Amino acid sequence: MKDMAKQDLKKSEHPESETRGTGPALGALLLKFRAFVALIVIMVLFTFLSSTFLTWSNLITVLVQSSINGLLAIGMTLVIVSGGIDLSVGAIAGLCGMVVGALIDVGIPIHALGVVVYPHAWAVVLIGIAAGALAGAVNGWIITRLNVAPFIATLGTLYIGRGLALLSNNGSTFPFLDGTKAHGNMGFPWLGNGLLLDIPVPIWLLAIATLAASAVATRTTFGRHIYAVGGNERAAALSGVKVRSVRARVYVISGALSALAGIVIAAQLDSAGAAAGTGYELNAIAAAVLGGTSLMGGKGTITGSVIGALVIAVLVDGLILLGVSDFWQMIITGFVIVVAVAIDQVQFNAVKFPWRGGAAVKR
Amino acid sequence: MTLKTLLGTACMAASLGVLALPASAATPSVQSQKGTNGKTIAIFVPSLSNPFFVAEEKFAADEATKLGYGTMVASHDGNAETQLNLIKTAIARHVSAIVLDNAGADESISAVKTATDAGVPVFLIDREINAKGIAKAQIVSNNFQGAQLEGTQFAKLMGYKGTYVELTGLPSDTNAKVRAQGAESVLNHFKDMKMVGKQTADWSQSKGFSVMQTLLQAHPDVKGVIAGNDTMALGAEAALLAAHKPDVIVVGFDGSPDVVASIKKGQIKADVLQPIAVFSQKAVIEADQYIKTGKTGLPEKQELNCILITPENVGNYTNWAMKS
The missing domain is CATH 3.40.50.2300 (Response regulator)
Known part of the structure; x- marks a missing residue:
């Protein structure tokens, strides 16, 4: 047990290089990049089965469809690596979508002056993301200050968030978020359906979030601390890591990214609905797990999880192209997740058995 | 970020959030x-x-x-x-x-x-x-009749020819099946109309959007979408607008204010109104009658016909009902 903990902490110093450099290279590589391998295998399969699959426009569609789950999975990965879980991501996405919808359709009534202020579309987006960060801060506060287990705390905020989203417009949607010229708040749907250099905006958002989160996870002290806290909280605390602060901050990031995902959903649909994002927490966890994130904490990569989100999106897209029924889509997606995690166990055993040399963890 | 700045940001966002949302007290489940x-x-x-x-x-x-x-x-x-x-x-x-x-x-x-x-x-x-x-009473809208109404209008809008896709509701819901059967009972008669895809979007707007995106990849020249309810129709319409295909015909089912607004904007082409205002009020009136007299005086099963909403009569719509 002690050895395990020690190894975890050491591992945590090399978040992006858990599979050792030495040893049988091909097998190790296949295991390390299994989400990527799965992605390639599935894509090759669909290319043979459907003439539409491997076209530029379909690949772009798949990327757009993976962007929402991808954004959620990035935040989820940081939280899981820190040793927690965030079940409230879908609810935060729904709630922040409603905040944004209200700001565009209703504006901010200032009763004292008897006027209604309509913020610019960009300000709306920033307020929406701030609201998500706030919800994440609440999660972090409940978990680190009230010492409620993350599973329970975020399960609670899932219900609270969804309830607030429903309450915000009595169960109705905020439709048509194009804004009006008179209010000066036009342009919001661009975030969901616009193009930048011929690439849809949600793909840019996912790419930027992936690069930024990857950089934070691998190149900053805070990032290393996330892995340290998730690998062995006690050891991290003893080595001077401010465990509480690290644990709280990952929820703020997750909340902000959930808000961004909710904003993209609202922009795509040109309408904010209180039920948006229902059940998305499980998709995000599935993407993270597919990408090699360990639910025990301390292990996982951002790129892995984004590839995991891509695998899920490719599966759904390809199966619809083939006209496979929804029931089979569920069964096949579940099957892929289980197989991926089973492979994870193979890798875990491989690490436990010393033939590939635990020594390689050293720098 | 220190905890202080964190809380500072939190408070700021909180005040903004409170401003943005109408104030209401927390509601219990009952x-x-x-x-x-x-x-x-x-x-x-x-x-x-x-x-x-x-x-x-x-x-x-x-x-x-x-x-x-x-x-x-x-x-x-x-x-x-x-x-x-x-x-x-x-x-x-x-x-x-x-x-x-x-x-x-x-x-x-x-x-x-x-x-x-x-x-x-x-x-x-x-x-x-x-x-x-x-x-004591089963007061329902006639889903089969409504779906036939939807199918008939859809066929007319399509000019009785061309390819289309169908979005169906949650597979476990009886109404999803009845509506699909109703619409198909009409559409199957038109030999020049071809259904190239049939997918469930679970009554969901975001699923309607993403399923439509994918179906567009497989069938880029599709001419129409017939949806089993309004939220899926709205999702499909958003995907079509995003793909710069505003001419594809979308029809919905429910008669929700959002779809009516879309019809007024010239986006969704037709909708079928379920008379929920009528049957909800009718149920309470019959309950009142029963409480006072011990009977409703009406047969147990009462089916109310659905009403077609088109750009021509959309002006008569008020909050889930049509002015006669």
Whole structure:
């Protein structure tokens, strides 16, 4: 047990290089990049089965469809690596979508002056993301200050968030978020359906979030601390890591990214609905797990999880192209997740058995 | 970021969030309201996250209040067990009648029987159960007729030719099947119309959007989309607009204010209104009649026909009903 903990902490110093450099290279590589391998295998399969699959426009569609789950999975990965879980991501996405919808359709009534202020579309987006960060801060506060287990705390905020989203417009949607010229708040749907250099905006958002989160996870002290806290909280605390602060901050990031995902959903649909994002927490966890994130904490990569989100999106897209029924889509997606995690166990055993040399963890 | 700045940002966002949302008190899962005649009518619907059911509940509750009854309102989330618990609670609170949009044609029979055996009359709305003589009334919109109406108008808009896709509701929901059958019973007669894709989008707007995106990849030249409800129609329409295909014909089913607004903007081409304002109010009026006289004076099963909404008559629409 002690050895395990020690190894975890050491591992945590090399978040992006858990599979050792030495040893049988091909097998190790296949295991390390299994989400990527799965992605390639599935894509090759669909290319043979459907003439539409491997076209530029379909690949772009798949990327757009993976962007929402991808954004959620990035935040989820940081939280899981820190040793927690965030079940409230879908609810935060729904709630922040409603905040944004209200700001565009209703504006901010200032009763004292008897006027209604309509913020610019960009300000709306920033307020929406701030609201998500706030919800994440609440999660972090409940978990680190009230010492409620993350599973329970975020399960609670899932219900609270969804309830607030429903309450915000009595169960109705905020439709048509194009804004009006008179209010000066036009342009919001661009975030969901616009193009930048011929690439849809949600793909840019996912790419930027992936690069930024990857950089934070691998190149900053805070990032290393996330892995340290998730690998062995006690050891991290003893080595001077401010465990509480690290644990709280990952929820703020997750909340902000959930808000961004909710904003993209609202922009795509040109309408904010209180039920948006229902059940998305499980998709995000599935993407993270597919990408090699360990639910025990301390292990996982951002790129892995984004590839995991891509695998899920490719599966759904390809199966619809083939006209496979929804029931089979569920069964096949579940099957892929289980197989991926089973492979994870193979890798875990491989690490436990010393033939590939635990020594390689050293720098 | 220190905790202080973190809290600072939090407070700022909180104040903004509070401004953005209408102020309302937290609501418990069961909402009760006292009436003037000392009697209470319970109203149970499948969901309070779908504007359709929210409207249904509101029409029934308003009518009950108008007639002097107190109300007890809750959602069973489509879960038959939750529904049974709610009904037991209602019996224990000695409500005078239950207005119920049930959680499944077979699963709900015993729950309705429980109430009836305890002397509480049940009035079903929106969906039937597969049993007769237990509920005092089953007032539903004629989904098959409505879907035929939708299919007929869709075929007309398409000029009786071309390719189309169908988006169907949650596979476990009876109404999803009935509507698909109704629409297809019409569309199958037109040999020049070809269904190139049929997918479920689970009544969901975001799923309607993403499924439509993918279907567009497989069938970029598709001419029409027939959706089993309004949220899926709105999702499909958003995907078509994003793909710069505003000419593809989309029709919906429900008669929600959002789709009506879309019709007014010239986007969605037609919709089918379920007369929920009518059947919700009718159920309460019949319950009132039953409480006072011991009978409704009407047959148990009452089907109300759906009404077609087109750009021509959309001006007559007000909040889930058509002015005649």
